[in-house]
Amino acid sequence: MLMPITYSEKSQFIKNYSHIAVELASNLKDFDNSVLLFKVLAHALRNNESIVREFDEGIFENPFAFQKGFEALLRHALSVATDSPETDIAAAVERVEEYSTGQLAKFFGVSVMTIHNWLDQGRFVGIKKAGSNKHNKIPDDTEFIMTSGKRILVREVVAMWHKQEAETSHKEESDLAYYTRQIAYYEDKYGDVFERTLGAKEELTAEEETDAQIWQHLLGRQQLEFGDKKK
Structure with a gap:
């Protein structure tokens, strides 16, 4: 039996697919392997006619176009693998919100220092602390590891904060x-x-x-x- 793709894994793929496309288009050791993989995916995926008819050999001479082509194939591959309409996948990509450490401090009810400590501890899954003179932006579909070990999406914490704010507006x-x-x-x-x-x-x-x-x-x-x- 095939391993199922969980909702969390689907969200993680949606968050990272553009980075994966860069790896596949630019960072494989052999560029010919990148081209070969692209062509195999383009021919192997079902119901992809609307995508592949826009491709020709010229795409491999333009790094940006090659990357965007891989992104299109990866989005389509996810829709095939999860039986999700491609419009839903595209909408999910557009719906992802990103928050600064200051905003997260407000939503979690802690200090900015605490958010930075949690980043150091890897409690925001897949997010590495930004270097000096850089600021972290954490997508709302990022998983947060609670003290109990349970995982919760950042967007769920944000939703709870907004709910609490609405309630306290009635009762100070x-x-x-x-x-x-x-x-x-x-x-x-x-x-x-x-x-x-x-x-x-x-x-x-x-x-x-x-x-x-x-x-x-x-x-x-x-x-x-x-x-x-x-x-």
Whole structure:
């Protein structure tokens, strides 16, 4: 029995197909192999008449056209492999949104530093941290690995954030209530207050160090809010 193509794998292919096309068109060791693979795909895929009639030998002399030809074949191959209309595949490519680390920090409810730590830890599947003077853009179909090991798409986190925003617009939450609720999350996660858990450990894992920074920040903000209430 053939291995099925999962929704996650389909999304990953849609996200990366243009990069794969570059590899196939330009980066194989032997250019003749690239041409041969292109021709075999063009003739092997069914229902591809509308694509291949636009191709001729001249495509191999134009690197950009060759790459775009491979992209067209790869999109069509995915539609054949998953029985998805090619219009749906094209629409999915166009629908992918990309977010900066600052936007993700807002959606996840953490600091930008935490997002960078998660990038270092590989928790955004397939995304490598950008080098100096560069900024990461994370597609919304990227999988995020939660602490539990469960995977969730970035677009699902964004959707939950928008839903929560819509709900809180009807019922405003005070800053003190927010900080208290967030602190309760970490107390539940580690089984006690900060001073007797992360605050008492000499060596922390990367995740614990990130959580400790956020937890301390929340405790500080909570104390400030208590001080303002007493005035």
